[in-house]
Amino acid sequence: MTSASLPLAGKHVVLGVSGGIAAYKSVELLRRLMDLGADVTPVLTRSALEFVGAPTFRALSGRDPLVDLFRADEPIPHTKLGQGADLVLVAPATANLLAKFAAGIADDALTTTLVATAAPVVLAAAMHTEMWLHPSVVANVKTIRARGFRVIDPERGRLAGGDVGYGRLAEPDVVIGAVLEELGGAGSTLRGRYVLVTAGGTREPIDPVRYIGNRSSGKQGIAVAQEAARMGATGALVTTVAAPAIPGFELVQVESALEMRDAVMSRLDRLDALVMCAAVADFRPAEVADQKIKRDGGAPEIKLVANPDILAEATAVLRRSKPEAVVVGFAAETIDALRHGEEKLARKRVDMMVVNDVTEEGAGFGTDTNSVWLIARDGSRSRIELAAKREVAAALLDKAFALDREPHA
Ligand code: PMT
Numbered sequence: 505m506t507s508a509s510l511p512l513a514g515k516h517v518v519l520g521v522s523g524g525i526a527a528y529k530s531v532e533l534l535r536r537l538m539d540l541g542a543d544v545t546p547v548l549t550r551s552a553l554e555f556v557g558a559p560t561f562r563a564l565s566g567r568d569p570l571v572d573l574f575r576a577d578e579p580i581p582h583t584k585l586g587q588g589a590d591l592v593l594v595a596p597a598t599a600n601l602l603a604k605f606a607a608g609i610a611d612d613a614l615t616t617t618l619v620a621t622a623a624p625v626v627l628a629a630a631m632h633t634e635m636w637l638h639p640s641v642v643a644n645v646k647t648i649r650a651r652g653f654r655v656i657d658p659e660r661g662r663l664a665g666g667d668v669g670y671g672r673l674a675e676p677d678v679v680i681g682a683v684l685e686e687l688g689g690a691g692s693t694l695r696g697r698y699v700l701v702t703a704g705g706t707r708e709p710i711d712p713v714r715y716i717g718n719r720s721s722g723k724q725g726i727a728v729a730q731e732a733a734r735m736g737a738t739g740a741l742v743t744t745v746a747a748p749a750i751p752g753f754e755l756v757q758v759e760s761a762l763e764m765r766d767a768v769m770s771r772l773d774r775l776d777a778l779v780m781c782a783a784v785a786d787f788r789p790a791e792v793a794d795q796k797i798k799r800d801g802g803a804p805e806i807k808l809v810a811n812p813d814i815l816a817e818a819t820a821v822l823r824r825s826k827p828e829a830v831v832v833g834f835a836a837e838t839i840d841a842l843r844h845g846e847e848k849l850a851r852k853r854v855d856m857m858v859v860n861d862v863t864e865e866g867a868g869f870g871t872d873t874n875s876v877w878l879i880a881r882d883g884s885r886s887r888i889e890l891a892a893k894r895e896v897a898a899a900l901l902d903k904a905f906a907l908d909r910e911p912h913a
Pocket of ligand 1: 705
């Protein structure tokens with residue numbers, strides 16, 4: 505992607521940081537915004553400086569973070585910033601910041617910029633559970649939303665002081681997804697959907713240098729995540745191969761089937777769709793040698809044990825906890841593709857199987873093109889003739905999200 509074609513190229517984003525423990529996460533948000541092509545000006549409150557340092561923001565953004573309202577070189581920086589911004593993102597937005605914005609109080613560089621801008625405003629709230637639930641905070645959030653500004657709810661998780669509950673800053677992909685939506689950097693068909701995609705072949709270690717692997721390049725899985733992002737989804741790409749940054753998507757690098765299982769299972773509660781494109785090894789060495797196995801000892805006998813079936817496990821959980829989630833599996837076949845695909849569709853209880861006869865010319869492992877059958881639980885079958893993997897990805901996402909998903913028996 506050239507920088508001009510990045511989704512936020514030419515956009516000026518003001519990144520406001522108020523003083524909470526989650527302030528350190530704004531550094532990751534700054535990096536992601538810049539990766540998407542945005543020009544970012546950080547504006548920090550004095551309290552934010554208790555948690556993060558201005559030099560970090562200066563080094564990453566290439567701009568002096570604005571902290572003080574009155575600067576010798578620029579008499580009215582807040583109005584300039586507010587007028588020039590395409591969007592103001594505040595992350596984290598503390599209870600104090602939300603209260604001031606709701607009341608229109610402008611007593612520092614950030615709150616003054618907020619009141620001086622006509623650009624869309626996104627506030628990602630983060631605070632302790634008791635504060636988030638306090639009637640005054642609830643009323644302030646209601647007021648802010650009623651005025652058309654977007655407040656991203658905090659998520660449940662570990663909070664400062666070891667407490668667990670609602671209050672944690674939303675994951676970066678959720679915050680970035682909201683920015684993309686506000687700035688029209690993404691399509692809208694999958695807007696608001698969280699899609700988890702897996703890509704690549706797992707590597708099952710034999711010793712510190714060797715592994716059992718397969719021919720999957722990850723191209724098809726990466727294409728699915730890219731198309732989902734283009735359609736407006738946020739989500740995660742769990743991958744065994746290097747992948748480019750995808751707007752709104754968290755990249756989770758894994759190697760083995762066990763690591764991939766953990767990455768998938770720990771995200772089930774937030775997903776709307778799971779697309780298992782990865783070629784997961786069915787077996788792994790029962791034991792992994794601590795040191796490189798030496799040739800002198802003769803050819804080793806490697807005992808294999810079965811890996812978990814991630815797709816079947818995830819689907820079993822989702823059918824109970826989230827029956828509305830869309831689950832798509834892939835079937836890589838070398839003979840009787842449709843028959844084996846049908847069998848896997850039923851056994852793994854997925855909504856749709858993408859049946860990939862990897863013996864077909866231009867299809868399957870490592871190619872830039874693919875040709876597949878889409879077979880669905882409702883009995884429908886459609887063929888996608890040889891096309892770029894991005895096109896195959898778009899077609900399968902269209903079909904998967906259009907399926908009428910009666911609850912599973
Ligand atoms: O990566 P590329 O080079 O672009 O190639 C693309 C592809 C050929 C890898 C892809 O299109 C494909 O077919 N992926 C599925 C590969 C596979 O593992 O198929 P399978 O029939 O063995 O598995 C069926 C389904 O169960 C798959 O969704 C797989 O992710 C899942 N599975 C399999 C085994 C296992 N232990 N756990 C699983 O979740």
